[in-house]
Amino acid sequence: MSGPPLELTPTPEPSSLGTESPAPSEIRKFLTSRGSSAISDRAFRWIMLLCALSIFAIVALIAVELVKSSQLTISKFGLSFFFKSAWDPVNANFGALPFIFGTLTSSFLALLLAVPLAIGVAIFLTEMCPKILRGPLSFLTELLAAIPSVVYGFWAIFVLVPILRERVNPLLIKALGWTGFFSGPNFGIGLLAAGVILAIMILPIISSLTREVMTAVPHTQREAVLALGATRWEMIRMGVLRNARIGIVGSVILGLGRALGETMAVTMVIGNSPVIGKNLLGLGYSMASVIANEFSEASDDMYRSALIEIGLALFLVTIVVNGLARLLVWAVTRGAPPRVT
Amino acid sequence: MGVGIEVSNLNAWYSTNHTLQDINLHIPANQATALIGPSGCGKSTFVRCINRMHETNPIAKVTGTVRIGDIDVYKDASPVEIRRRIGMVFQRPNPFPTMSIYDNVASGLRLNGFRNRRVLDEVVERSLIQAALFEEVKNDLKKKSGASLSGGQQQRLCIARALAVDPEVLLMDEPASALDPVSTAKIEDLIFQLKSQYTIVIVTHNMQQAARVAERTGFFLNGRLVEFDSTHKIFTNPGDKRTEDYITGRFG
Ligand SMILES: Nc1ncnc2c1ncn2[C@@H]1O[C@H](COP(=O)(O)OP(=O)(O)OP(=O)(O)O)[C@@H](O)[C@H]1O
Ligand SMILES: [Mg+2]
Numbered sequence: 001m002s003g004p005p006l007e008l009t010p011t012p013e014p015s016s017l018g019t020e021s022p023a024p025s026e027i028r029k030f031l032t033s034r035g036s037s038a039i040s041d042r043a044f045r046w047i048m049l050l051c052a053l054s055i056f057a058i059v060a061l062i063a064v065e066l067v068k069s070s071q072l073t074i075s076k077f078g079l080s081f082f083f084k085s086a087w088d089p090v091n092a093n094f095g096a097l098p099f100i101f102g103t104l105t106s107s108f109l110a111l112l113l114a115v116p117l118a119i120g121v122a123i124f125l126t127e128m129c130p131k132i133l134r135g136p137l138s139f140l141t142e143l144l145a146a147i148p149s150v151v152y153g154f155w156a157i158f159v160l161v162p163i164l165r166e167r168v169n170p171l172l173i174k175a176l177g178w179t180g181f182f183s184g185p186n187f188g189i190g191l192l193a194a195g196v197i198l199a200i201m202i203l204p205i206i207s208s209l210t211r212e213v214m215t216a217v218p219h220t221q222r223e224a225v226l227a228l229g230a231t232r233w234e235m236i237r238m239g240v241l242r243n244a245r246i247g248i249v250g251s252v253i254l255g256l257g258r259a260l261g262e263t264m265a266v267t268m269v270i271g272n273s274p275v276i277g278k279n280l281l282g283l284g285y286s287m288a289s290v291i292a293n294e295f296s297e298a299s300d301d302m303y304r305s306a307l308i309e310i311g312l313a314l315f316l317v318t319i320v321v322n323g324l325a326r327l328l329v330w331a332v333t334r335g336a337p338p339r340v341t
Numbered sequence: 342m343g344v345g346i347e348v349s350n351l352n353a354w355y356s357t358n359h360t361l362q363d364i365n366l367h368i369p370a371n372q373a374t375a376l377i378g379p380s381g382c383g384k385s386t387f388v389r390c391i392n393r394m395h396e397t398n399p400i401a402k403v404t405g406t407v408r409i410g411d412i413d414v415y416k417d418a419s420p421v422e423i424r425r426r427i428g429m430v431f432q433r434p435n436p437f438p439t440m441s442i443y444d445n446v447a448s449g450l451r452l453n454g455f456r457n458r459r460v461l462d463e464v465v466e467r468s469l470i471q472a473a474l475f476e477e478v479k480n481d482l483k484k485k486s487g488a489s490l491s492g493g494q495q496q497r498l499c500i501a502r503a504l505a506v507d508p509e510v511l512l513m514d515e516p517a518s519a520l521d522p523v524s525t526a527k528i529e530d531l532i533f534q535l536k537s538q539y540t541i542v543i544v545t546h547n548m549q550q551a552a553r554v555a556e557r558t559g560f561f562l563n564g565r566l567v568e569f570d571s572t573h574k575i576f577t578n579p580g581d582k583r584t585e586d587y588i589t590g591r592f593g
Contacts, residue, residue, distance in 0.1 A: 131399070218435075220431065220433065220435040221435060221437065222397075223394060223397070223431065223435070224431070224435040224436075224437065224499070224502075225437075225448075225452070226394065226397060226420075226424060227392065227394060227424055227427075227428070227429035227431075227503075228424065228425075228428075228448060228449035228452055228502070228503075228506060229421055229422070229423075229424040229425030229426075229449065229452070229453065229506065230421065230424075230452050231421050234452050238437070238448060238452060239437075242437070242439050242440075243437075243438065243439055245439075333439075
């Protein structure tokens with residue numbers, strides 16, 4: 001019953017730290033010769049700061065350029081540009097609202113469809129996937145991210161739109177037509193088609209980032225919850241998702257950013273007509289799409305200025321949406337104690 | 342009230358490493374039982390076989406029977422049910438960093454859908470008092486994160502979390518290994534008080550600790566249970582030469 005813990009293994013060699021000789025060793029001399037490194041340390045800080053500032057510079061340059069190039073419409077319509085539905089190049093009467101509406105609606109539809117699916121994929125990959133499937137499955141999800149958007153557009157026109165038109169939409173109209181969100185005429189293309197194709201496009205981003213943050217949650221957290229008698233889903237909810245939630249929101253915001261700015265695939269299926277209405281099967285138009293479609297044919301300065309101001313609107317919408325998302329995170333985590341690590 | 346644990350022919354593996362070999366023992370109810378043995382001999386593995394945490398490791402395998410009370414842990418119940426009856430405290434404290442102290446303690450009950458505020462308040466307070474932590478945290482129950490406490494406080498928080506679900510058995514895997522003498526003494530006091538109500542299994546490298554808190558002690562070596570007897574007998578008159586060598590420090 002004596003004091004020091006017992007050792008199974010033979011006592012290790014005394015480490016070099018313990019046996020310091022009076023004369024400084026080679027290593028010590030080398031380390032001393034490196035001096036204080038204060039200058040390189042400070043230089044490193046400045047270089048990193050510069051990198052960070054370049055972000056501000058880029059954003060500021062873009063904003064300034066957008067505002068400068070859309071002076072004509074800004075001075076003519078003022079703030080009303082963002083709240084008007086008119087789009088009449090012949091009479092030089094412009095408003096951005098239908099495009100803002102189309103972009104926001106298709107993007108939020110995309111999130112609605114993609115987020116649960118992406119989190120499900122991530123949960124399966126991190127928590128329950130047999131080892132041999134994990135590699136191939138995550139490779140496939142990431143492959144989805146590498147497909148050019150024009151290919152998604154073609155696939156949407158030839159595969160997705162027919163499926164929606166012939167199978168899904170009739171069901172939606174029958175079951176949910178009374179809500180007003182799903183009513184004819186059934187073109188196949190439209191806001192819903194744009195939302196679905198966007199969902200497929202942002203799925204890989206959200207699921208692979210979510211998978212990363214979930215993998216980073218330490219195993220001890222899972223064990224802690226399991227040992228309390230949690231089922232697998234309860235363990236994932238309390239031990240994994242809760243710890244990873246900020247990272248997951250971050251991945252959703254990145255996905256949303258991609259959805260808001262996506263041009264090609266959306267242009268091919270959204271219908272390209274500036275309408276506002278609650279019918280998701282109806283046609284729409286997005287900000288990025290109208291710029292892509294009409295910029296080359298914008299003959300006069302006013303028309304061009306209007307299109308650039310749409311770009312400015314997209315820029316602002318992105319900022320506002322990001323701000324709101326952050327507000328949401330703040331509101332959700334407000335009650336919780338500040339996280340320490 | 343605690344229940345006894347009956348282990349027979351327990352074998353456990355990590356892939357091909359036969360970590361536990363033919364373990365047989367009876368852990369009596371409402372007592373503390375200490376498990377000692379050199380590092381890597383399989384104490385943690387043994388404890389994790391009792392509440393079926395071993396099988397959460399994909400390379401792990403286990404055979405044999407473990408009974409708690411009249412339940413065969415591997416036959417009559419799901420792992421979830423078993424873990425609801427057996428509390429566990431890990432070697433390294435693992436409070437939930439995104440939850441307040443209160444929520445940490447309440448987590449086991451909340452998991453199971455328990456929502457009654459008044460009872461939750463009572464249980465949280467009682468568990469924290471039992472774990473000798475209440476006085477230190479009572480003003481920040483809902484303000485501070487579980488991870489903002491000191492290591493020793495975190496460990497007592499984890500004990501409170503385990504006690505809140507009123508387990509029949511409490512498994513503690515070296516609960517004091519990362520703690521200072523004061524926190525260690527608190528945890529030992531705690532075990533001393535708790536053992537009249539719970540069956541406690543405690544893994545420890547500290548033999549004085551085993552002698553202080555446990556009625557019975559088991560000595561593990563290389564995946565086998567060499568000797569299992571009253572603590573007094575193990576430390577004063579061990580039946581096996583290897584036990585004697587280990588506790589006197591004349592090992593190998
Ligand atoms: N996750 C694991 N994967 C593979 N082998 C493991 C794992 N955990 C433990 N082992 C092996 O199982 C054997 C027993 O380990 P165990 O953790 O049960 O020892 P222990 O007695 O608790 O040791 P300690 O006193 O150091 O905590 C060791 O040989 C170890 O190498
Ligand atoms: Mg151990």
